[in-house]
Amino acid sequence: MDKKFMDKKSMEKIDFEDPKYYINRELSWIQFNKRCLNEARDKNTPLFERLKFLSITASNLDEFFMVRVASLKDMIHAGYTKPDIAGLTASRQLELVSEALHEFVDMQYDTLNKMLSPQLDENGLHILRSHKEMTDKECDFADRYFREFVYPVLTPMAVDSSRPFPLIRNKTLNIGALIKAKKNDVPKIEEDNAAEGKKASKKAYDFALVQVPDVLPRILELPKDEKDNHRVILLEQIILRNMDKLFLNYNIECAYTFRVERNADLSIDEDEAEDLLKEIEKQIKQRQWGEAIRLEVDKDIDKRLMSLIVAEMNVTESEIYKIDGPLDLTFLMKAYKIQGFDEFKEHGYLDPQPVPELRADENIFASIRKKDILMHHPYQTFDPVVRFISDAAQDPNVLAIKQTLYRVSGNSPIIAALAKAADNGKQVTVLVELKARFDEENNIVWARMLEQAGCHVIYGLVGLKTHCKITLVVRREDDGIRRYVHLATGNYNDSTARQYTDVGMFTCKDSYGEDATAVFNMLSGYSEPLAWNRLSLAPLWLKDRIIYMIEREAENARKGEPARIVAKMNSICHKDVIAALYKASSAGVKIELIVRGICCLRTGIKGVSENITVRSIVGNFLEHSRIFYFENAGKPEYYCSSADWMPRNLERRVEILFPVEEPDLQEKIWHILDTELSDTEKASIMNEDGEYVKVDKRGKELINSQKQFGLEARAYASEAARQVTNSRVFTPEKNPKN
Numbered sequence: 174m175d176k177k178f179m180d181k182k183s184m185e186k187i188d189f190e191d192p193k194y195y196i197n198r199e200l201s202w203i204q205f206n207k208r209c210l211n212e213a214r215d216k217n218t219p220l221f222e223r224l225k226f227l228s229i230t231a232s233n234l235d236e237f238f239m240v241r242v243a244s245l246k247d248m249i250h251a252g253y254t255k256p257d258i259a260g261l262t263a264s265r266q267l268e269l270v271s272e273a274l275h276e277f278v279d280m281q282y283d284t285l286n287k288m289l290s291p292q293l294d295e296n297g298l299h300i301l302r303s304h305k306e307m308t309d310k311e312c313d314f315a316d317r318y319f320r321e322f323v324y325p326v327l328t329p330m331a332v333d334s335s336r337p338f339p340l341i342r343n344k345t346l347n348i349g350a351l352i353k354a355k356k357n358d359v360p361k362i363e364e365d366n367a368a369e370g371k372k373a374s375k376k377a378y379d380f381a382l383v384q385v386p387d388v389l390p391r392i393l394e395l396p397k398d399e400k401d402n403h404r405v406i407l408l409e410q411i412i413l414r415n416m417d418k419l420f421l422n423y424n425i426e427c428a429y430t431f432r433v434e435r436n437a438d439l440s441i442d443e444d445e446a447e448d449l450l451k452e453i454e455k456q457i458k459q460r461q462w463g464e465a466i467r468l469e470v471d472k473d474i475d476k477r478l479m480s481l482i483v484a485e486m487n488v489t490e491s492e493i494y495k496i497d498g499p500l501d502l503t504f505l506m507k508a509y510k511i512q513g514f515d516e517f518k519e520h521g522y523l524d525p526q527p528v529p530e531l532r533a534d535e536n537i538f539a540s541i542r543k544k545d546i547l548m549h550h551p552y553q554t555f556d557p558v559v560r561f562i563s564d565a566a567q568d569p570n571v572l573a574i575k576q577t578l579y580r581v582s583g584n585s586p587i588i589a590a591l592a593k594a595a596d597n598g599k600q601v602t603v604l605v606e607l608k609a610r611f612d613e614e615n616n617i618v619w620a621r622m623l624e625q626a627g628c629h630v631i632y633g634l635v636g637l638k639t640h641c642k643i644t645l646v647v648r649r650e651d652d653g654i655r656r657y658v659h660l661a662t663g664n665y666n667d668s669t670a671r672q673y674t675d676v677g678m679f680t681c682k683d684s685y686g687e688d689a690t691a692v693f694n695m696l697s698g699y700s701e702p703l704a705w706n707r708l709s710l711a712p713l714w715l716k717d718r719i720i721y722m723i724e725r726e727a728e729n730a731r732k733g734e735p736a737r738i739v740a741k742m743n744s745i746c747h748k749d750v751i752a753a754l755y756k757a758s759s760a761g762v763k764i765e766l767i768v769r770g771i772c773c774l775r776t777g778i779k780g781v782s783e784n785i786t787v788r789s790i791v792g793n794f795l796e797h798s799r800i801f802y803f804e805n806a807g808k809p810e811y812y813c814s815s816a817d818w819m820p821r822n823l824e825r826r827v828e829i830l831f832p833v834e835e836p837d838l839q840e841k842i843w844h845i846l847d848t849e850l851s852d853t854e855k856a857s858i859m860n861e862d863g864e865y866v867k868v869d870k871r872g873k874e875l876i877n878s879q880k881q882f883g884l885e886a887r888a889y890a891s892e893a894a895r896q897v898t899n900s901r902v903f904t905p906e907k908n909p910k911n
Contacts, residue, residue: 187759187780189752192260194781196773196863198746199241199266203273205770206233208791208857208865210277213284220292220517222793224505227284231502234277235344238467239437242270246436246466258748258773271491282497296517299404300508301395302498304414307406311395312414315406318393319415326389327412329419332380338485339382343435343463346385346501348412350428351478352420353379380481381420385409385430391504394511403511407499427475431482432500436463469494469501519793522883525554525671529893531679537564538648538681541657546679547838549845550663551794552886555670558644558677559586561659565646566594572654573600573647575693577639581619582668588619592626600647601628604696606639631697634827637712639696641815641829642677645689656686660831662798662813673797674879676813676845678833682707685831696827711816711828716749718830719818722803722810723753727760729806736762737804739846743797744771745818758784767849769796771819777861787859788868790852792879801830802846811842845882852878 663675684706730736816828
């Protein structure tokens with residue numbers, strides 16, 4: 174056990190599937206969200222960036238409740254008792270998750286109330302917690318705003334025998350109130366009851382509801398005071414101040430905000446669905462009324478009001494979250510955008526830079542013919558990808574365009590280009606994945622638009638999500654037909670491409686073109702190629718390919734040959750892959766994992782994972798690229814992929830792993846991995862307890878990998894712009910100075 178590696182006989186004694194070697198997926202995700210929260214708590218992070226991180230934790234949490242917590246409840250309802258890879262049943266997971274989430278929410282509001290709000294106040298931004306904090310001048314301003322903009326939009330609802338408790342939509346912010354008829358004011362319904370000889374109730378209505386409209390801004394900037402401070406009030410506070418105007422014949426006994434999150438995971442039987450598009454449309458509507466998963470209420474809520482809401486929502490005590498502050502902290506992203514606080518935001522490396530290999534004055538297809546081109550987003554602009562489609566749509570020599578779309582921006586230039594291409598008579602085939610969670614409605618709109626434009630639209634495969642990112646352009650040239658391919662780790666979304674770190678590659682090599690054609694033939698029909706040249710696809714071949722490469726490293730280590738794995742991804746929780754990594758570690762393979770989010774693998778277990786390290790990087794950009802390095806006995810192989818090492822990616826999705834073969838591109842890939850392995854500012858390291866701790870900076874150079882990539886991209890673009898020709902290749906210095 175104390176050796177660097179074990180022989181096969183010793184390894185055979187270890188049960189690599191023992192639950193003690195694994196971390197529960199849901200608890201691991203909560204650890205990730207804590208790392209995001211730690212950025213909000215980090216005093217070295219600019220103040221407004223800390224606001225943004227706190228908002229992100231709230232957005233993350235919403236989705237976690239609606240999908241993952243909801244999934245656990247579904248398993249419990251179905252009587253599912255099989256334990257997960259960590260040996261936990263669904264009911265036990267729910268207990269542990271609930272306990273951890275209550276602690277997490279408390280920490281969120283501790284961060285806001287004790288750390289961020291005081292600093293915001295000191296620096297001139299006051300987010301008022303209550304309308305009672307407004308001055309007389311501000312009250313007049315807020316009341317005018319209510320009369321002109323808010324009141325016409327509101328629909329106050331009362332509950333009585335003829336008007337049942339209204340359906341509370343998912344994630345909406347609401348105000349619940351207890352109201353009582355004013356003396357000498359008898360509502361008409363009581364007059365009617367009396368006329369019919371019925372006994373009039375002493376309380377006409379005891380409950381009323383107002384939904385805070387999401388069509389209006391959540392934040393209202395109040396007139397600046399004499400010190401030129403920014404003071405803002407939340408929309409619900411303006412409504413609370415004016416509740417008496419909504420129920421004129423009643424006294425408002427109490428009024429408090431509350432919010433409900435519901436099970437939002439779609440349940441679709443694709444085999445039975447005659448029309449997948451229509452079935453998903455129906456399910457999207459039902460998502461608003463799914464089972465209540467979490468109830469958020471003001472911590473000071475009246476007990477009578479609380480009991481009424483709890484009874485109607487049918488939630489348990491563990492599903493109630495009493496909030497010390499404004500509900501739904503995603504509004505902080507709006508606060509981040511308030512003008513006048515640039516000094517408290519990150520600058521210097523956030524703007525995407527040009528890609529020198531793709532000059533604007535050169536035909537993009539001519540540029541790709543010269544050599545394969547690798548792009549690192551968002552440090553380098555996503556514009557060439559949009560241009561690739563747009564130019565293909567206009568180019569008379571382009572015969573066909575084929576593309577997969579998983580998540581697309583709201584006003585996508587790629588969609589417009591594809592529609593234009595079809596209008597120009599080109600063969601356009603687009604796979605629009607309708608089952609992309611929370612983008613279903615958006616994707617339905619795009620699918621119909623593309624169909625109307627004359628594109629051939631595929632809605633994905635039955636039982637699978639198509640998550641791969643690939644575009645194929647078929648072009649007629651002087652020497653025959655040439656296929657241009659774009660492969661990527663991230664979505665064709667020009668909006669998120671400014672926020673997510675991803676890698677994309679252009680190539681026109683025949684081997685990639687043939688594989689790309691085979692991919693689209695599989696997606697549009699039932700044709701499987703006899704063999705693949707370069708690509709590996711899930712769900713049929715990719716998992717086996719990954720395990721084969723891991724086992725190859727283990728065998729090389731036993732032979733005394735160089736063996737190392739560096740893998741960067743979003744999540745790892747596939748038991749078979751983790752077991753293969755454990756065996757490779759036991760054989761002496763050095764394994765360095767860069768995992769942003771969920772990691773079910775444990776490090777530092779004697780004889781099992783002593784040679785494995787796990788680090789997570791949380792920074793201004795969302796780490797999203799999947800990059801893999803295998804030492805291969807001194808003949809390194811480099812890969813990029815759309816897939817994480819998770820069961821859903823390797824077994825229930827169409828995914829692509831593609832090699833990066835050009836030496837200069839391999840150097841760029843290694844530089845990305847090496848820099849992230851050297852990060853000392855934004856990286857956290859998993860310890861033997863499964864907890865994450867920041868890198869110990871003592872005696873180490875301070876490296877923020879994201880900042881370094883941004884500065885390098887800027888230096889690379891600037892140097893390339895100064896060059897008269899492309900005759901020499903510029904290699905950015907490792908640590909450019911500001």
